[in-house]
Amino acid sequence: MTAAEQRHEVRLTVNGVPRRAVVPARRLLSDFLRHDLRLTGTHVGCEHGVCGACTVLVDGRAMRSCLQFAVSVDGAEVTTVEGCLRPDGSLGPVQQAFQDCHGLQCGFCTPGFVTTITAYLDDRPDDHPDPNAEEAREAIAGNLCRCTGYQNIVAAVQRAAEIRRADRAEASQ
């Protein structure tokens, strides 16, 4: 028998909730989220970092969860598509925008787009409050979708920004 693999305790704050599991060092963050934490909203499309379906926010930045080991981000704050909902459980701005604009078909790549766009809009708020179509297209240029032809996703980026502006206006009143 091969020796049992050494296992490591990994603690993450996922969508605001402290989570832990004990896993081998080689457990990819994508598998850790999906199978150890059973947050299956994060999808795996290529496992070589090209498709973007597995994108999550690690400490606020969009990253490929298939290209890092869970143990390597021990202690980090992670946001997945499940964490992009509003506090009351309704669709968050980006998710709502996708429904409004028919930005998804099979829905498999969608979580990676939702997280990527969330990061884009939140990242440098002063930079992206109102992206034009070209900027919106650029913002999603690292994610593959085989269903939509991207046109409605581009529209969803702009619609999401619009919802966020409305949210902020409401919040500041």
Add this chain to the structure above:
Amino acid sequence: MKPAPFAYHRPDSVDEALQVLAELGADGKVLAGGQSLVPLLNMRLAAPTALVDINRLDQLAYVRIEESGVRVGATARHADVERDEATYDALPLLRQALTHVAHPTIRNRGTTVGSLVHADPSGEMTAVLALLGGSVEIRTAAATRTVAAADFFLGPLESAVGAGELAASAHFPLPEGNAGTAWVEVARRHGDYAICGVGALVTLDDDLRVAAARAAYISVDATPVVRDLTDAVAGQPHDAADWAAAGALAAGELDPEADIHATAAYRRHLAAVLTARAQRAAATHAEQR
């Protein structure tokens, strides 16, 4: 596509990292951002015995302006370098090139020093380091050495960083004089590795005539290639220089290979075209700075 098992080390300090690397010797492989390494592990094209994860070495997560240039620590992400405004003011070429490195999501995790050590001849930052005549600081538990770009890239996916060593930082010198830079490339898709990419550095004299012109290339050879093109354009006005001649000069000296995306002849043709475009843009940049 799951990686093979490996022993995992996560040092909390540089000293500890160097110690672990020394102990592991050839069995140890440094894990920085992992954006090139982890795909290879997932496909089991690489299966190191042990990984030394340096992501906890916050003391190396710096982008620092020094008198002679910009120094980037081993755990600084591409995005950190790209977004740093002081760095952009001092050395615009870094951002000019970094925006062509894959996509933002990759740049958020991938490290600049890691991409140099990976030594992919299609990696933009290899040519940037080579064009600027930069260097990499390589450390062991016993010593520190500085290796110039010209000696750093040994072959495709092969750098001067040896077993037990850690590339601690990279130094990108500021060009002297009235210099401008540009990065131009053609890739099949936005964000893909370039079929041919050109970094240009043009220095103008006080009369805005070309004093020096250099270019560096990716995806045309086993390592980044630097060419001095001054002979083709020396003394010519910055806005009317014969950049096509510079392109022809460069392309004539290149011997690229074919792959599934482009023939060697097309690559050479692109090198000429993109050299002219990059040089022209760099000259304009110099004039405007």
Add this chain to the structure above:
Amino acid sequence: MSTRIFGEPIPRREDPRLLSGQGRYLDDLGHGALAAAFVRSPHAHARIVDIDVSDALEVEGLVAIYTHEDLPGQVGHPLPLLIPHPTLTQARTPYPLAKDEVNHVGEAIVMVVATDRYLAEDACQRIRVDYDFLPPVVGIEQSRAADLLVHDDVPDNVSAHMLQEVGDAPAAIDAAPHRLHLDLDIERSASMPMEGKGVYARWDADDRSLRVYTSTQASTSVRAAIAARLGLPLDRVEVVAPDVGGGFGVKIMHPWPEEVLVPWASITLGREVTWAEDRREHFVSSAHERAQQHQVDVGFDDDGRLLGLDVTFWHDNGAYTPYGIIVPIVTSTQLLGPYKPGAYRVEFFSLYTNTVLVTPYRGAGRPQGCFVMERTMDAIAAYLGLDRTTVRERNFIQPEEMPYDHGLVFQDGRPLVYDSGDYPATLEKLKKLVGWDEFEVFREQARADGRRVGIGIGCYVEGTGPGPYEGGFVKVETDGTVIVATGLTSQGQGHQTAFAQVVAEELGVPVDKVVVTTGDTRRFKYAVGTFASRAAVMSGNAVALATRKVREKALRIAGDALEADPADLEIVDGVVQVKGTPGATIPLSTVAVLSNPLRYAFDEETKRATQFAAPADVDKPPIEEGGEPGLEATAYYSPPRSTFANGMHAAIVETDPETAEIKILRYCVVHDCGTLINPRIVEGQIHGGVAQGVGGALYERMVYDESGQLLNASYMDFLMPYATEVPNIEIDHLETPSPLNPLGLKGAGEAGVIPGSAVLSSAIEDAEGIRITRMPISPSELYHLRQKESTTR
């Protein structure tokens, strides 16, 4: 009267679930299941000499290793030939695990089951297979040459040879005032859904029943295949297509080896077993499509009218032919597009190669056919110096000629008869949309700026909605919810929304009361599958017919309750009412209660259906003769033949005079798929299709080397377009209802992809003045075409 819901671009019902991470795709199921992985051939053509698993036995967590020898009886036999055809005389299908010989890189040889996928892959890596190498046959030219054979017993590598003729084309061409010959090639691509295949099986030993989840486009047919292979009674097998992350054709092929092996392992081990295909596996062990070489001879008159068309082509079917020869049959019939060809002769050879097998990918032979026909139209226009749209117009079938019988047999075995369509109107709309007649002004402006631009066009007719049938089940629950089930599967087409719209409209209920299930054999057992742009046509009409039966029954029961003539009743917002008489109403939920006479109430509402609740006609049985309890019905729709959608695309491209990069400036679509259920969903289908068309024309190809290795088996090198490579798409619709079905529907799923290579080759040719005869085309290839052109001038 409630507002119409049929035809409205309402948001999709499935979205909130999918957007919040609550979708359930194959690998989201079975967390505790054992994981399977496969040792696959690294060689294109070899005999298996020995398999040594001893090293793998050391792996902790290993549960089982299976080779062909371990598979009992039917389980190990070659997989079925799904669609036999008289001309497919040399069909060959693969074994689930290779027996003695492998015929392409990626063919499964050993199945490993372990406690997780990581460990299963560890074991795979330790298994040694010894091979005797055989020379591989790679590519159409090598297969045609037939110096080497893929299968020893298949002469000339030809699996099928088929010929169809209408009139005497060679004679017509000989006699024609003008003749042209063209050689036209298309390379391999693939469906490449974002989710690969996957199978998860649960054997219940106590119940002797098997439930299989599989990422498929044909769950009922997978069920039948599993039951047959594993020797289980059909009613002990359930197959469920969970959320499916895209199909585009590759998942209509079935049963895949894993769809047999994973359930078999589950039964054998008495454990749950799952397998989720990874991306590299998908590249080398699923299916590809598109590669064909065509030779065209065409004769035409001074006006460009076709007099005779003679097409011979060679189709690369890969290593095996489990799906038959549907793809080349589709090419051979659909290349005619909206045109009258004069005399027509088409002949094809389907050829074996030592590469991944070929089954339909969205479009399924149509993109090749469209490319061939449209290149021919452009060639005629160039030869005669006519506008490209003029030549097309002159060859169109006219609206008054519908239905139009081509005199050929289509892929459904039925006559190729176009049911309806107005091609001149479609072209007129397209010319207006893209500004065809004003393009020369733009070209001149661009030229003045040193830019090079061109415009292209592509027209197609697509047979959609082939039979044999689909069914629908509709039931009104006692809480007013309307449960709908149909057997075909969904991979993102929005069926839960579109079919709900059909039912809501037909029944008169709010759409949010309608819940649709697809692809689950527990809910609906009879179905064919989702392919060939057929789901809306087939299941849309089936659920409409079922809903009409439910409505009729509801009105009858409500008529009794309201003491009104059912003919005077209507259903509005889920309430049955007497037309023009406010107050006389009964909710459908109550009608549902009354439809099921009860002895035992189970809640407040159902007390109304018990025997003492209301006076009844004691001479009549509680359920009328021939009736059934429940407000539900099942109906089937089975059309006589396919219905024919059509469309025309135009694109404006810019080519860089120096780098030969190709950029699409505009992409315009006019599309006619009959009546629209939900225009937003149809437009989404077109967008996605166009993106795949662009991919196929400019980016995607499967690159094999001479040893049969797939050189670009990753998303790094198989260049699926990102958002930055796909243009904004401008769409205009035309709605010519199909006379063949109650809702007037035609299919829309594949349309967008069909003319991609035709349109873009036309536009690039127009920009460059260089003949484009093979697609896809890369900047490197365009550069070399320019070099060749400049040296021959």
